[in-house]
Amino acid sequence: MARELTMVAALNAALRDALSGDPRTLVFGEDVGELGGVFRVTDGLQAEFGRDRVFNTPIAEAGIAGMCVGLAMAGWRPVAEMQFDGFSYPALDQVIGHVAKYRQRTRGRVGMPIVIRIPSFGGIKGKEHHGESPETYYVHTAGLKVVVPSTPLDAYALLRGAIDDPDPVIFLEPKSRYWVKEVGEPSTEGPGIGRARTLRDGDACVLVSYGAMVHRCLEAAETLAGEGVGCRVLDLRSLVPLDVEAIAEAVRATGRAVVVHEAPLTLGMGAEISARIVEGAFDHLEAPVVRVTAPDVPYPPASLEQRYLPSVERIVEAVRRTVGY
Amino acid sequence: MSIDDSADHPTFRILAPDGTPTGDPDVGLDDEALRDLLRLMIRARRLDRECMALQRQGELTVYPPFEGQEAAQVGSAYALGPDDFVFPSFRELAAAVVRDVDVIEYLRYHRGTWHGGPYDPLAARFAPICVPVATQIVHAVGWALGAKLDGRRDCALAYFGDGSASEGDFHEAANLAAVFGVPAILFCQNNGWAISVPLAEQTAAPIASRAAGYGMPGVRVDGNDVLAVYAVTKAAVERARAGDGPTLIEAMTYRIGPHSTADDASRYRSEEEVAAWRERDPIDRLRGYLLAAGVADEGFVESCRAEAESWVAEVRAGLTSLGPPPDAELFDFAFAEPPETLLRQRRELLDGA
Numbered sequence: 001m002a003r004e005l006t007m008v009a010a011l012n013a014a015l016r017d018a019l020s021g022d023p024r025t026l027v028f029g030e031d032v033g034e035l036g037g038v039f040r041v042t043d044g045l046q047a048e049f050g051r052d053r054v055f056n057t058p059i060a061e062a063g064i065a066g067m068c069v070g071l072a073m074a075g076w077r078p079v080a081e082m083q084f085d086g087f088s089y090p091a092l093d094q095v096i097g098h099v100a101k102y103r104q105r106t107r108g109r110v111g112m113p114i115v116i117r118i119p120s121f122g123g124i125k126g127k128e129h130h131g132e133s134p135e136t137y138y139v140h141t142a143g144l145k146v147v148v149p150s151t152p153l154d155a156y157a158l159l160r161g162a163i164d165d166p167d168p169v170i171f172l173e174p175k176s177r178y179w180v181k182e183v184g185e186p187s188t189e190g191p192g193i194g195r196a197r198t199l200r201d202g203d204a205c206v207l208v209s210y211g212a213m214v215h216r217c218l219e220a221a222e223t224l225a226g227e228g229v230g231c232r233v234l235d236l237r238s239l240v241p242l243d244v245e246a247i248a249e250a251v252r253a254t255g256r257a258v259v260v261h262e263a264p265l266t267l268g269m270g271a272e273i274s275a276r277i278v279e280g281a282f283d284h285l286e287a288p289v290v291r292v293t294a295p296d297v298p299y300p301p302a303s304l305e306q307r308y309l310p311s312v313e314r315i316v317e318a319v320r321r322t323v324g325y
Numbered sequence: 326m327s328i329d330d331s332a333d334h335p336t337f338r339i340l341a342p343d344g345t346p347t348g349d350p351d352v353g354l355d356d357e358a359l360r361d362l363l364r365l366m367i368r369a370r371r372l373d374r375e376c377m378a379l380q381r382q383g384e385l386t387v388y389p390p391f392e393g394q395e396a397a398q399v400g401s402a403y404a405l406g407p408d409d410f411v412f413p414s415f416r417e418l419a420a421a422v423v424r425d426v427d428v429i430e431y432l433r434y435h436r437g438t439w440h441g442g443p444y445d446p447l448a449a450r451f452a453p454i455c456v457p458v459a460t461q462i463v464h465a466v467g468w469a470l471g472a473k474l475d476g477r478r479d480c481a482l483a484y485f486g487d488g489s490a491s492e493g494d495f496h497e498a499a500n501l502a503a504v505f506g507v508p509a510i511l512f513c514q515n516n517g518w519a520i521s522v523p524l525a526e527q528t529a530a531p532i533a534s535r536a537a538g539y540g541m542p543g544v545r546v547d548g549n550d551v552l553a554v555y556a557v558t559k560a561a562v563e564r565a566r567a568g569d570g571p572t573l574i575e576a577m578t579y580r581i582g583p584h585s586t587a588d589d590a591s592r593y594r595s596e597e598e599v600a601a602w603r604e605r606d607p608i609d610r611l612r613g614y615l616l617a618a619g620v621a622d623e624g625f626v627e628s629c630r631a632e633a634e635s636w637v638a639e640v641r642a643g644l645t646s647l648g649p650p651p652d653a654e655l656f657d658f659a660f661a662e663p664p665e666t667l668l669r670q671r672r673e674l675l676d677g678a
Contacts, residue, residue, distance in 0.1 A: 071471045106446055
């Protein structure tokens with residue numbers, strides 16, 4: 001029986017099913033206990049699984065990430081929550097220095113089956129430090145996988161896949177999509193981590209995106225369809241591994257690409273994706289790849305954030321330019 | 326730097342520098358175990374000096390010597406059980422010797438043929454060598470939490486230095502350990518110098534005294550007195566096994582050599598200071614006590630030296646025969662299941678394809 005669920009509910013279900021399915025799974029972080037996390041993603045889990053399996057930690061992000069390493073060595077599967085993107089940076093030392101490297105440093109003897117969930121990205125009128133796009137820091141750190149869901153059902157599948165993964169996964173949750181509903185039954189079936197998915201077909205241009213911006217791409221595609229411009233929309237889902245073949249295939253089919261993300265322009269995912277397009281589909285390009293991103297400034301206050309984030313209008317305009325090139 | 330009792334935190338000691346007991350020397354070890362402590366310290370120092378030579382001969386890249394810290398490491402590691410887990414920093418080769426870590430594999434790190442954990446950390450119960458200071462203390466707390474959740478009676482011991490105690494990770498680890506009440510021992514080897522920065526420029530209070538602020542016992546011990554180090558560590562292990570939580574130990578010792586073979590200690594400290602600490606040599610101290618107490622004789626000491634000599638020769642032979650790892654190992658361990666994007670890079674780099 002299909003049901004309607006938000007991304008918060010889907011993530012909660014994924015955690016519940018993972019905790020039920022494997023007694024070695026642990027969920028911890030700041031306020032994840034009785035409160036259920038500031039976004040309620042862990043709502044009810046402590047009551048159901050007890051304080052040994054689901055527990056609050058002191059406010060200590062480096063400590064949370066570092067404890068993941070020790071717990072993994074002791075045979076546990078930690079799923080840690082960083083409360084907000086902008087508060088996750090104290091943990092970078094442990095993530096870059098150990099979580100990402102431990103498997104290689106130990107010649108494969110000590111794996112790090114760790115998931116670090118980070119409510120990320122903007123669009124919720126948050127205070128400063130509550131709307132950051134940290135994906136590039138993690139993507140550039142060899143040894144990590146990085147995933148970003150865009151819809152509730154895919155969030156469920158990706159989180160289950162991340163928890164089952166033998167390697168560490170940084171799980172970036174688009175806060176602005178937390179409360180948007182989708183109808184369907186959560187399932188672990190479907191493309192795994194490392195595979196993109198096509199959400200709309202079209203032959204004039206491909207819109208490549210991930211997270212909340214996927215939905216602005218879909219809106220833009222709808223507008224453009226009214227002008228007779230068919231856009232394919234590719235939801236990357238996984239930034240590491242990156243589905244470079246799906247990207248190249250989409251460009252071979254359409255000849256044009258617009259990459260959209262919330263992170264600032266310079267050295268954002270758009271740079272990598274553009275390079276991959278050049279490497280994999282150069283001969284098929286009818287126009288230069290265009291990036292629609294945030295500008296290279298720190299995340300602005302709430303009253304300016306919609307000017308900062310890629311708007312549907314900017315995406316539409318970018319497609320018009322590339323199609324008219 | 327002083328280790329006198331007149332300092333602002335009492336220092337636990339059993340043997341005076343000349344080996345004369347100033348406290349009860351019965352720490353629960355029989356004569357064979359007491360001789361074993363001396364044997365291990367002699368073995369460790371001989372290996373340390375060989376490593377310095379190996380570095381000078383180009384067989385190791387950079388090496389951080391531990392001479393002077395044998396009692397702190399051997400005494401503490403000796404207090405652990407076989408299933409306890411050590412989280413070292415980068416100067417704990419003497420502790421590794423006690424834990425029977427494969428020393429040749431360990432030294433691959435300093436030979437530059439692999440990173441932190443070339444030995445099997447899970448089998449050895451000895452985590453990878455850890456250079457980002459203090460980060461390993463948090464790992465020990467995580468491991469200890471895991472042991473507690475498993476209902477096991479094993480504990481984790483993290484080694485770190487006086488300089489590491491200035492890092493945020495020390496604070497987070499100590500607080501987490503106390504809040505979760507985990508079976509962990511935070512073992513600080515205070516050797517007086519963090520590369521060139523002396524203790525007085527690192528901290529304004531005894532490191533052991535911080536324990537009160539976290540809600541755990543803090544003990545300062547004469548780190549060159551192996552019996553005292555063993556006794557305080559053993560007590561911390563028993564506390565941990567009883568479910569009474571973590572302990573912070575500050576072992577006052579001294580690094581006789583440079584920070585590493587790349588360091589020139591003469592730029593920041595005097596020969597007189599080093600000479601004064603040589604007078605407090607940890608091996609001489611235990612040997613003096615064991616000879617006076619009739620637990621060992623000179624013949625035993627000589628046999629330890631001979632045994633260390635032949636063992637170190639084996640280590641040297643094993644180490645110097647090690648070649649570089651094959652190029653393919655660049656790619657073999659980063660991921661359990663390497664993504665296609667990485668496999669493509671592997672083909673390009675290794676096969677030119």
